[in-house]
Amino acid sequence: MSDVNVFVVIIPGDDQAGGAAGLLASARRIATAGMPGIVHAIVLGSPDEAAMPQKLLAAGASSVCLVSHESLAQPVQGGQLLELLLAALPGATRDCAKDKPSLFLFAASSLADEIAAGAAFRTGATALGRCANIQIQDERIVASRVAFGGRIKVVLSALAMHCFACIRPTDTGAPVLAGDAIVGQVREITCTGALTAPLTATFEAQPASGRRVDLAKVVVSGGRGIGGPEGFEQLGALASALDGALAGSLPAVDAGWVPVTSQVGQSGNYVTPLVYVAVGISGTLQHLAGIGPNVRIVAINNDPEAHIFQEAQIGVVADWRAVVPLITAHLQAEAVN
Amino acid sequence: MGLRIAVLVAGIADVKWRAMELGVALDGAAHDPAVARKLSPFDEAAIECALKLRDADASVHLRCIVASDSVDAGLLRAVSAYRPTSLQGVLISQDTFWDAQALAIELAPTTVCESSPADLVLVGREFGDFDDGVFAPSLAQALGHPFVALAQEIRCAGNDLVFVRELSNARECIQTQAPVVASMTNAKSNRLRYPLMKNVMAAKREPALMSPLAESQQLRTRRAVSVMAVIAKARHDAPCRMVSGTEDEQARAVADFLGRLLNAEV
Numbered sequence: 001m002s003d004v005n006v007f008v009v010i011i012p013g014d015d016q017a018g019g020a021a022g023l024l025a026s027a028r029r030i031a032t033a034g035m036p037g038i039v040h041a042i043v044l045g046s047p048d049e050a051a052m053p054q055k056l057l058a059a060g061a062s063s064v065c066l067v068s069h070e071s072l073a074q075p076v077q078g079g080q081l082l083e084l085l086l087a088a089l090p091g092a093t094r095d096c097a098k099d100k101p102s103l104f105l106f107a108a109s110s111l112a113d114e115i116a117a118g119a120a121f122r123t124g125a126t127a128l129g130r131c132a133n134i135q136i137q138d139e140r141i142v143a144s145r146v147a148f149g150g151r152i153k154v155v156l157s158a159l160a161m162h163c164f165a166c167i168r169p170t171d172t173g174a175p176v177l178a179g180d181a182i183v184g185q186v187r188e189i190t191c192t193g194a195l196t197a198p199l200t201a202t203f204e205a206q207p208a209s210g211r212r213v214d215l216a217k218v219v220v221s222g223g224r225g226i227g228g229p230e231g232f233e234q235l236g237a238l239a240s241a242l243d244g245a246l247a248g249s250l251p252a253v254d255a256g257w258v259p260v261t262s263q264v265g266q267s268g269n270y271v272t273p274l275v276y277v278a279v280g281i282s283g284t285l286q287h288l289a290g291i292g293p294n295v296r297i298v299a300i301n302n303d304p305e306a307h308i309f310q311e312a313q314i315g316v317v318a319d320w321r322a323v324v325p326l327i328t329a330h331l332q333a334e335a336v337n
Numbered sequence: 338m339g340l341r342i343a344v345l346v347a348g349i350a351d352v353k354w355r356a357m358e359l360g361v362a363l364d365g366a367a368h369d370p371a372v373a374r375k376l377s378p379f380d381e382a383a384i385e386c387a388l389k390l391r392d393a394d395a396s397v398h399l400r401c402i403v404a405s406d407s408v409d410a411g412l413l414r415a416v417s418a419y420r421p422t423s424l425q426g427v428l429i430s431q432d433t434f435w436d437a438q439a440l441a442i443e444l445a446p447t448t449v450c451e452s453s454p455a456d457l458v459l460v461g462r463e464f465g466d467f468d469d470g471v472f473a474p475s476l477a478q479a480l481g482h483p484f485v486a487l488a489q490e491i492r493c494a495g496n497d498l499v500f501v502r503e504l505s506n507a508r509e510c511i512q513t514q515a516p517v518v519a520s521m522t523n524a525k526s527n528r529l530r531y532p533l534m535k536n537v538m539a540a541k542r543e544p545a546l547m548s549p550l551a552e553s554q555q556l557r558t559r560r561a562v563s564v565m566a567v568i569a570k571a572r573h574d575a576p577c578r579m580v581s582g583t584e585d586e587q588a589r590a591v592a593d594f595l596g597r598l599l600n601a602e603v
Contacts, residue, residue, distance in 0.1 A: 078474075079483060110462075110486050113470035120438065121478035126561035127438050129469045142565065148350060148466045152361055155566040156435065199483060200512040203504075218599070242595060253525070260489070260524045261503050266352055267378030267523045270469075275598055285352045296598065298591060299577070314594055315577040316587045326588030327595075334596055 003139045005093070005102040006031040008061075009085065010043045010052070011115065012076045014107045020052060021059040022169035023107045025176075028060050030103070030134050038062045042092045042104075044081050045072055057184045058175035064184065065092040069191040073198035078114035080195050085119055087191045101161050103134070103141055108166040108214070116164040126158040128165035132272070132292075149266045149289030168215060168272060210236070211245040213262050218244025219273045221264055223287075224251040225280025225301060225320065232257050234324050235279060241331040247271070249287050265290035279320045283308025300324065339396030340493065340515070342387045343448035343455035344421075345476070347404050347434075347465030348374035348412040361567050374405055374412045379461025381529035382521040384419060386491045387459055388530065393493065398422045400450045403547075404440075404465070406431045410545035417540035418532035423450065426547040434467045436562045441475035443550060448480065456515035457498060462487055462522045473520035482516045489524040 008027045010020040024039055031037025041061045043052065045068065053064045067088040072080055093102065104119070106112035108130050120127035128134070131143040132153070141158040143165060213219055220239040222232055232246065239246040248258030250265050264271050265287040272292030279300045281287060288311055291297065299312035300320050309315045316323055350359055350372045359372055376384070384401070391397040401421040403413045406429055413426040425447060433439050448455045458480065464472035477484035488500040488511075500511045500519055521527070532540075580590045 078486065110470065114474045114484060114486050117437070117471045117474040118478055118484075120561075121441075121475050127471045127475065128562070129437065129471045145469065147469075148359060148361070149352060151355065151359065153568045154435070154467075154564060155568070156562045157565050158562055160561045196483075199485070202510045202512075204508040204510075205506065218595075242599065256525070259503060260522070266349075275595060277595075285355075289352055298594065300591075309577045309579070312577045313575070314591065315579045316591060317579065318584055318587055322584045323588050323591070326585055327592050330589050330592035331596065334592065 003100065004031065004136045004141065005096040005100050006037065006039045007092070007102065007104045008039060008041050009104055009106050009112075009115070010041060010047070010056075011081055011106065011109075011111060012045045012047075013109070013111070019169055020107070021055050021174075023105065023167070024056055024059045024061055025174075026167060026169045027105050030105070030136065032136075040092070040096070041065065042067060042085070042088065044084050044088075045076050053186045054182075055175075057182045057186070058177050060176045062184050063095075064186045066186065066188045067092065067191065068188070069195060071195050075201075076111075077198050077201070078111050078118070080198055081111070082115050082118040082122075083195050084191055085115060086122055087193055088189045089119075089123070091187075091189045101139060101141055101158075101163070103136075104162070104164045105134075106164070106166045108168050112166050116166055120164040123162065124160065125162035125164055126160040128156065128158065128163050130166045130168075130270075132167075134165060134167065146270075146293070150270065150291070150293055151289070153293075210239070213245040213247040213264060213271055214269045216245035216271070217274045218242040218277070219247050219264065219271050219275075220244055220277045220279065221247040221249065221281060222252055222258070222279050223249040223281030224255075225282075226252060226257065227280075229257045231280075231321070234321075234328070238277070238324055238328045238331075241328045241335070242277075244273070244277075249281050263290075271295070278308050278312070279324060281308055282306045283311055338398060338451075338453075339394050340390065340457060341398045341400070341450040341453060341455045342390060342457045342459065343400045343402065343450060344383050344387045345402045345404060345444060345448070345458070345460045345464070346376060346380035346383065346412070346416060347461070347468075348380060349377040349466050351375050372407075374407055374409060376412065376415060376529070377461055377463065377465070378523040379463055379521055382489070382523045382527040383459040383461050384416065385527045385529045386488075386521055387457075388419060389527075390457075390491060390493065398450050400424070400448070400455065402427060402444065402447045404429050404444060405547060406434055408547050410547060413545045413547060414540045414543075417543060417545065418537045420532075420536050420539075426545060428547040428549040430549075432564065434465060435564055437464065437468050437471035438475045438561055440464070440468075441472055441479045445476060445479040447550070454480075454516060456517075457491070458482065458516070458518040459491075460518070460520055462520040470520075473518065477518035480516070480518060482518045483513060485511050485513070485517060485519040487522045488519045489522060490526055491519065
């Protein structure tokens, strides 16, 4: 029996971002360290795919609660999703031990930040922010997260009974149950109370910028040394070969070579991929502040004195124009074999 | 009176300082006052967007609130150089900075402009060195206002405000009436202008005081986290393995490294 009630809150877009089932698997490890514990799933709005409830059950969810409202605006907005969550919480948590702390986990995103912080505020719970790790110690929720642009890790203990937190799912969410072993139930909660009118939103289409950098397992990033937007096409090809995301440093964003949503650094995204391929990036502290401290860096730069080599695990002093296409070709050849 | 805008900024420790030089104690309480605070890119975006609105309408009331855990008034003077209509320096204890919700409760009353609530409250998407996105939505909750996240530009459209933000495949324009809280993210369009030199000099001559706020009963009851430990992060100790050889040999070595790493993960 877990010391804490653990819930994952799935919001629209989570599957694209990295997998609702992956979030659930990460939550199961948190629920009882070393022995996957009981985790309930709350799905807000229409699931990204019809089979999501079954996926969550197969990934080990003890129950799945589908929360809907006919007046939910599309695309979804944080304010309405927050209202939906608050309306559904009593029903979604009715079978849980009331004398135990509860932890509500979201897959990290700006929308999740907004909902988690708002829900914590409205329920008198603790908002833990974007956590690198969460543990349950003596029925208390203890979280670690970075501060000072990634230069410091802080371990926080929640003083409130209940907590809302965001994490980056690190598990694949592969099925752990099948057939009769799946005993969890799916419930539906249809909220009928009036929702606040959505904010009026209009959209101007732009070329898709591909996979989100903040949740990718591999990030290929270019800097001033790339020299122009054409070079980012080659970096994009390398990112595709690695099933990763394309990113850029501030100078590349300022030059208009990559969109600001793909910027990595103190003034951009904070990324924690498995590996970060830095091409034509000198490695200023401002840029490194956007890269998680445990990330392996592969540096390619024609300047042997570039600071990035002091931070990288593996380095290549060469012209990226020659090396990057060759790396892509080798990876593609390896994939074929 | 025109639009009332409140901009909250917190500043960040200069990024040139490494973890061990920041002086943050193991319990998170202490901080080296020698480490200067600077405006973060998100603070700058919030200020610049407010200045653009004032450029378009001289009747805009621009109030800036500078929250810091340092008595160093450099940050306050940096903001003062943009000549806001009113400016307040607020000294916040560092344990409150660790708790974004408590900080939002404490700072919400400071957004009042000349006895009237602000129509538009702007804050960087991360508020200082301790926040990672909790403060701005918490402030919206504390004020009871709608919230727009990660805006890059703001303009007035009649009685409405229009917030422009960039999504992965579209630009989104959100139109709403005041009051509203928005978190700002940096973009090429909101890079902070340089202040006029005469205003920089005037700001240096003016008294600048960081004053503590009286801690409210509500804040005392809402403080929700305690700091257990602070750990300086080092990326790794081993030196970089430099790959030599021909370009093809270098490329093959990198491809092998990446392939091994990703296969091990699978």
